[in-house]
Amino acid sequence: MTAWFDRLKSGLQKTRAGLADSLSAVLRGRKGLTDADLEALEEILISGDVGANLSASLVSELRVASRRDPGDPLDLLQSILVARLAQEDRSLRLRADGAPTVLLVAGVNGAGKTTTIAKIAAHLRAEQPALPITFAAADTFRAAAVLQLGIWSERIGADLVRHQEGADPSAVVFDAVDHVERTGGVLLIDTAGRLQTKHNLMEELRKIERTVVRKLGRPSDERLLVLDATTGQNGIAQAERFHAAIDLTGLVLTKLDGTAKGGVILSIRESLGLPILFVGVGESAEDLHAFSAGEFVEALFAE
Ligand SMILES: Nc1nc2c(ncn2[C@@H]2O[C@H](COP(=O)(O)OP(=O)(O)OP(=O)(O)O)[C@@H](O)[C@H]2O)c(=O)[nH]1
Numbered sequence: 525m526t527a528w529f530d531r532l533k534s535g536l537q538k539t540r541a542g543l544a545d546s547l548s549a550v551l552r553g554r555k556g557l558t559d560a561d562l563e564a565l566e567e568i569l570i571s572g573d574v575g576a577n578l579s580a581s582l583v584s585e586l587r588v589a590s591r592r593d594p595g596d597p598l599d600l601l602q603s604i605l606v607a608r609l610a611q612e613d614r615s616l617r618l619r620a621d622g623a624p625t626v627l628l629v630a631g632v633n634g635a636g637k638t639t640t641i642a643k644i645a646a647h648l649r650a651e652q653p654a655l656p657i658t659f660a661a662a663d664t665f666r667a668a669a670v671l672q673l674g675i676w677s678e679r680i681g682a683d684l685v686r687h688q689e690g691a692d693p694s695a696v697v698f699d700a701v702d703h704v705e706r707t708g709g710v711l712l713i714d715t716a717g718r719l720q721t722k723h724n725l726m727e728e729l730r731k732i733e734r735t736v737v738r739k740l741g742r743p744s745d746e747r748l749l750v751l752d753a754t755t756g757q758n759g760i761a762q763a764e765r766f767h768a769a770i771d772l773t774g775l776v777l778t779k780l781d782g783t784a785k786g787g788v789i790l791s792i793r794e795s796l797g798l799p800i801l802f803v804g805v806g807e808s809a810e811d812l813h814a815f816s817a818g819e820f821v822e823a824l825f826a827e
């Protein structure tokens with residue numbers, strides 16, 4: 525049992541109590557499932573924020589599977605969940621060609637962008653102590669945002685590229701890309717979560733990505749959306765807007781420890797078709813970890 529698995533398990537405590545335990549109570553050790561069982565199951569899934577369509581589709585998949593397979597229906601459901609979550613499972617794309625890796629991190633305010641950047645950097649620092657890491661403080665709209673990133677950069681030993689408050693975020697990104705073209709390594713771009721209007725925010729992100737393309741001659745390596753799991757189904761609409769703006773490559777789902785409706789991970793995975801690269805179950809660096817569908821489902825249903 526790894527330290528991460530224990531953290532994941534305890535981070536998923538609320539969702540276990542709100543979702544997994546109820547599923548286990550209906551399914552564990554049953555021989556054959558009645559229509560009433562399947563209906564109860566669907567209700568539990570929906571109330572766990574799995575989403576109505578997906579819940580219906582999971583239940584019908586389980587109905588078919590349980591007719592074919594005499595095994596424990598709870599084990600069948602778990603394999604179905606792993607298969608749904610695992611599509612395109614992959615880890616963070618770090619370049620191996622010597623060119624700098626550029627990671628653009630977006631999300632609404634408070635989702636966990638800045639702390640996610642710090643946590644990813646802390647992991648990279650631990651794995652590759654000599655790797656140059658640079659932060660771009662492209663959230664120029666609040667002085668506190670730049671300060672927060674500055675504190676992290678000192679703790680982790682990352683370079684910080686910043687301009688003064690209110691500066692053009694794309695100008696910061698231009699300088700930051702210029703910096704990593706010299707240092708190599710990994711550039712993590714922190715962006716604002718809230719501007720005057722949503723439209724401006726998306727425009728700003730598009731402009732940031734255009735700046736990367738113009739300066740670097742290619743797109744950023746990852747465009748990650750940080751989603752707060754406690755926002756539930758609203759997170760999906762949010763993600764679609766970001767995806768339309770900057771063609772996301774992956775998701776980070778934070779604050780799974782703060783919700784009983786962690787089932788939302790399934791609907792997010794299903795509706796967006798984007799890989800989940802990391803999940804967060806708390807505030808410390810060890811609470812963010814690469815996502816694995818099998819591990820996630822195992823931790824969720826762990827006794
Ligand atoms: N419980 C819990 N808290 C988290 C998690 N991830 C981030 N947080 C907390 O969420 C709060 C907001 O995180 P930030 O990283 O500042 O969020 P942000 O998206 O950068 O916010 P803005 O810069 O205001 O847009 C902080 O207090 C984090 O410690 C998580 O997985 N679990």
Ligand SMILES: [Mg+2]
Pocket residue numbers: 637638639663669714715
């Ligand atoms: Mg921030």
